[in-house]
Amino acid sequence: MRKALKFVCALLSLLIALLVVSCIRTFLLTVSRSAAPTPCHRNESQGYITSEDAWPRFKKALQFRTVSNAPHVYNRKDLQEFVTFLLQSYPQVFQSPHVRRDIINEYSLLISVSGKNRSLTPYLLAAHLDVVPVVQEEWTHDGFGAEEEDDGSMVYARGAIDDKSNVIAQLEALSFLISKGIQPQRGFFLAFGHDEEVGGHDGAARIAEELWKRGIHDLDFVLDEGLTVLKDLFQGLPNNIAGIGVTEKGSLHLNLSVHSEGGHSSMPPKQTSIGILSAALAKLEANQHDIIFDEMTHNFVESISLDMPFPLNVVTSNLWLFKPLVARALAKGVSESMVRTTTAVTMFQGGLKPNVIPPTAWAVINHRIHPKQTIAEVSETLK
Incomplete structure (x- = not known):
């Protein structure tokens, strides 16, 4: 009995010591953290896009039904009209002596912007013109209607996030710079493929060949679609997270x-192919696949830990002790894809008639x- 009591006391002492060390470490990290950067001031004349036409142009872009259905199968008519719309909507961009534009493989767009310093390695901003199909029954608004909320805070359309927002934002920014007579030091490319949703074989791959x-x-770097701003990523986190x-x-x-014997449903086997x-x-x-808590996830959690309220900040800033606990918490909800390979059954087909045993599924x-x-x-895990 005494031995058991001593063991329990020793265990409690160890747990208390670990918690005290964790709290002290969290406190020291908090008081030594760098000061928050000074908020940027809006400069209406030099660094802020004030065009009243930007929002209507964006809404118009959303109305083109540039749907990709399968490799080499896409809405060519709307893609052609969308490219023409972009060329006509940004005359300052495409008439600038510093800008070269090339239509790649009929529907993709490559825009080359020359920099003042040709010795600097250029970078590339990528986006895409196509969207996935719309199942209208699943929408509360017209999938290509670009309908707004009454207060103008929201627009509903396929491509509003993925990814015509980036196409229009990049062209608006470039048009703004050119209107101010600004030529960048480092050259760059805007690359807009037309079949990203089905692999990019006819768009992005051909743009790469051209370069x-x-x-x-x-x-120097490639910036693609990027991440969304996440709200309530962690319970108790007061701020939204803009992930990089x-x-x-x-x-x-x-x-x-599965291939099996067919036949009539009146004499079914114990299990059909379905x-x-x-x-x-x-x-x-x-x-599901195992949780992977790698150095990127470790750094991410630590970087936001000091914005967490007590006692969550003690847990997230002491991953040397609480990593298994944090990993299991991340493996739930919207953060699950951060810590494992995800598995989703997306298509299923089998059966010929209601009264026929299906030979395949x-x-x-x-x-x-x-x-x-x-x-x-x-693949091995799947098998």
């Missing part, structure tokens, strides 16, 4: 298929692969 032909083999993407998850589509495949998919969804599983994993590892 390579020109001798552009290195870029420093790596990108890969995308992998895997097809599962039943067999359904059981496999249920197993797959019940066994198939499904497609989409994985978004964590940067620390490979295609081979994900």
Whole structure:
């Protein structure tokens, strides 16, 4: 009994010591943190876009039905009209002596902006002109109507976020700079592909080929769509989080298929092809990939820890002790994709008639692969 009591006391003493050390460490980190940067002041004449036409242009861009359905299958008519609209809407950009524009593979747009210092490696801003299809029954507004809220705070349309917002924002910014007579020191490219939603084989890949032909083999950086502003990422976090993407998850589509004896439904087997495949998919969804808490996630959590309220800030600023707890918390809700390869069953098909045993059934599983994993590892886990 005494030994057990001593063990419990020793264990409690250890836990108290760990908590005290964690609290002291959190306090020291808090008092030593750098001061917040001074907020930028708006400069209406030199650094702030005041064009009243920007919002109408954006709404018009959203009304083009530039849908990509499958590789090499996209709405060519609306893509052509959208490119023409962009060329006509920004005359200052496309008439500037510092700007070269090329239409790549009929529908993609490559805009080259020359810098004053040709010795500097250029960078590239990427966006895309196409959107995924709209299932109108799932929308409360016309998917291509660009309808606004009454107070003008919101616009509803496919592409408002992904990704015509970036196309228009980049062109508006470039037009603004040119209107002020500003030529950048470092040259850059705006690259707008037309089939990003189905792989980018006809758009982004062809733009890359064009840059390579020109001798552009290195870029200072590439800025693509980026991340959204996240609200309530962590319970208790008072601020929204504007994430900076420093790596990108890969995308992998895997097809599962079952082939079995067909026949009439009046003499069914114990399991049809649909039943067999359904059981496999249920197993797959019940066994998600392992949590990966890598150095990027570690740095991210630590960077926001001091904005967390007590006692959450003690937990998130002492990952040497609480990492397993934080990792499990991240593996729930919107943050789950940060810490594992995700698995989603996106397509399922089987059956010919209501009274016929289906000889085949198939499904497609989409994985978004964590940067620390490979295609081979994900495929092996699936098997």
